[in-house]
Amino acid sequence: MSRQRSMEKILTSEYVSIGELVRITGVRYSTLKFYTEEGMLPFEQEEEKLTRRFPREKAVSRIEEIRLLREQGLSVPTIKERLIE
Amino acid sequence: MSELTLQERFALVSLNAQDSLHLTATKKAALRCISAARILEEYMDSLWPSQEVLEEKLKNAVSLSSHELKELEAKIKNSLEEKQLIREIPNLLACDLDYVTAAVNIFEYRSDETEYTRQTEGMRAELMEEGNISDEVICLLWLLRESSCFYDLFSKSEQDYLSSRISELYLHSPLAKLLLPIEVHKGFEAFSHKFLKKKEDVFTTKTGTGLLFSFPFFERSQSIFIEADAWFSGDDKRLEAVIRRLESQQHEVHVLRAGTVPLLKIDNFYYECIPTQRAMKVPIQGVRLRRYVM
Numbered sequence: 001m002s003r004q005r006s007m008e009k010i011l012t013s014e015y016v017s018i019g020e021l022v023r024i025t026g027v028r029y030s031t032l033k034f035y036t037e038e039g040m041l042p043f044e045q046e047e048e049k050l051t052r053r054f055p056r057e058k059a060v061s062r063i064e065e066i067r068l069l070r071e072q073g074l075s076v077p078t079i080k081e082r083l084i085e
Numbered sequence: 086m087s088e089l090t091l092q093e094r095f096a097l098v099s100l101n102a103q104d105s106l107h108l109t110a111t112k113k114a115a116l117r118c119i120s121a122a123r124i125l126e127e128y129m130d131s132l133w134p135s136q137e138v139l140e141e142k143l144k145n146a147v148s149l150s151s152h153e154l155k156e157l158e159a160k161i162k163n164s165l166e167e168k169q170l171i172r173e174i175p176n177l178l179a180c181d182l183d184y185v186t187a188a189v190n191i192f193e194y195r196s197d198e199t200e201y202t203r204q205t206e207g208m209r210a211e212l213m214e215e216g217n218i219s220d221e222v223i224c225l226l227w228l229l230r231e232s233s234c235f236y237d238l239f240s241k242s243e244q245d246y247l248s249s250r251i252s253e254l255y256l257h258s259p260l261a262k263l264l265l266p267i268e269v270h271k272g273f274e275a276f277s278h279k280f281l282k283k284k285e286d287v288f289t290t291k292t293g294t295g296l297l298f299s300f301p302f303f304e305r306s307q308s309i310f311i312e313a314d315a316w317f318s319g320d321d322k323r324l325e326a327v328i329r330r331l332e333s334q335q336h337e338v339h340v341l342r343a344g345t346v347p348l349l350k351i352d353n354f355y356y357e358c359i360p361t362q363r364a365m366k367v368p369i370q371g372v373r374l375r376r377y378v379m
Contacts, residue, residue, distance in 0.1 A: 003129070004219040007088055019210035026203045029210040051216035 015044070015053040024056075025063050032063075038076070040066060040083055089168075091129065091221060092122040094204055095228045096161045097170055098238070101196040105162075105173045108151055110277035111233070114270065116154045117147035118232040119161055121269060125224045133263055140267045147269045162194075170197045175334040177351065181309045182363070182371065185330070205238060212247060223260050226251075231270045233278035294376050298359065301373070310363060312371035320345055327358055327372055348377060 005013070010020045018036070022029050035041045036052065041059055043052045062083070069079045089097070099115035124139075124146045133139065149157065165171040176191035178184060184191070211222045229235040239247060254261035287293045288304040301308035311330050313323045324340070324347050331338045331351060342348035347358045355377035362370045 002217050002219050004221045017210075017216065018214055019207050022210045023203055023207040026199045027206075028202060029206040029213065032210070051214065 010056075013056055016056045016059070017051060017053060021054050021056075021059055021063075025060060027063055027067075035063070035066065038080060040080055089170075089200075089204075091126040091224055092119055092161065093165060093168075093170075094221075095119060095122045095225060096165060097196045097201060098204055098225075098229070099232055099234045100161075100165075100171065100194045101201060103194050104176070105192045105194050106190070108154060108158075110274045111281065112158075113151075113154060114232045114274035114278060115234065116157055117149060117269070117271070117274075118228045120149060120157055121146045121231070122224070122228055125228075125264075129220055129224070133260065136263055136267065139263065140269075143267060143269050147271075165196075170200050171195070174352075175336070176306070177309055177331075177334075177336065177374075178306045180311060180330050180334050180336070181305070182312050182369070183310075209239075209243075212250060213243065218250075218254060218258065218261075220260050223254065223258060223264060227264050227267075231268070233270070233275050233282075236279065236282050289376055298373060298375050307376045309374040310361075310371055311374065312369050318370075320347075323360065323372055324358065327374075349374070 005020065007023070010016055010024060013020075016024070018029065018032055021027075021032055025032075032041065036043055041054065041062055043054045043059070045052045065083070066079055069082065074082075096115075096119050099118065100112075103109070103112045103115060121143050124142050128134065128139070134142075162171060171194055173192045174195045176193045179189065179191045208222050208225055211218055212226070226235070229238060236244070251261070251265065255265065284304060285307075288297050288307050294307070297304055297308045301310070311327050314326050315322070318326070320343070324343065327347075327349075328338050328340070331349075336351050339350040340347060341350055341355070345360065349356050349358060351374070356374040357377045358372040359375055360370070361373050362368045
């Protein structure tokens with residue numbers, strides 16, 4: 001049996017799962033999955049079949065950065081270019 | 086960001102958009118499962134009993150009279166209201182000419198959007214991604230299935246994927262093996278929910294919305310008639326009357342397109358305002374809000 005980690009524990013962890021990232025940011029799963037697949041969110045995956053884990057602080061600040069750029073009216077491809085720069 | 090109990094998490098998801106004044110069949114199914122959530126919560130912090138004992142306890146928990154269901158609803162509503170996670174808003178149908186003139190009020194629950202997204206999407210992420218599924222999500226999955234809310238939350242393709250994921254769960258999770266074979270739902274309530282969902286699906290297609298325009302009685306909540314102030318009023322005056330009516334009933338309205346057939350965003354749904362008239366003893370001119378399918 002495995003329990004979900006409490007919010008307190010998640011907020012002090014170095015790495016979080018995509019589900020936990022959804023819980024702390026309130027951003028939709030499909031959106032985060034899209035950002036991940038587009039290479040806009042940093043993550044680690046030891047082997048192809050293993051679950052992705054996200055460095056919490058970096059991922060949260062990147063999501064916030066993307067949100068601000070979207071609010072300025074920038075398209076996703078432009079944001080992607082900016083993030084790569 | 087507060088920690089919610091399993092019962093509160095499930096209530097937040099299952100009560101959203103339910104009629105808050107009447108004990109409908111779909112709300113009864115949700116409330117029965119809210120009651121069952123408390124039993125699951127107790128066992129999550131201790132040892133799980135045998136399947137027979139758990140089944141009996143869950144069946145007892147869902148066998149509530151209408152009076153007991155109402156009491157439970159009031160209790161869970163207060164608990165969520167205290168945390169500012171749920172509120173009651175007027176249903177769009179209450180803006181319809183028939184309902185306004187008859188002074189009929191219809192209210193529905195609206196869960197806090199951010200927390201609702203956090204709960205539903207967090208669960209979706211855990212279920213759709215490879216990896217372990219926590220006990221909380223297995224319990225929520227069971228509650229959603231028994232209350233029939235599962236079909237509202239997951240798309241057809243997600244449901245197909247989840248059926249293979251559930252088979253996997255049976256093999257790898259002792260809790261899933263214990264809980265998922267148990268069924269406590271009432272046949273009629275589950276049937277009502279599935280029937281209403283099917284009906285809604287049909288009437289939110291392009292053909293369905295067209296059909297509904299001619300025959301609104303099929304799904305009144307998706308085809309609302311709002312009368313104009315005067316005969317042959319222009320586009321602007323007609324739109325003003327519609328906005329005034331909607332705002333008087335506390336709906337959030339944004340005009341996305343003006344003109345003869347304006348496009349409005351009302352409480353996160355899109356509607357076209359189509360000028361029309363209703364033939365009663367005297368013809369009444371106005372507009373019909375027709376759900377706009379993007």
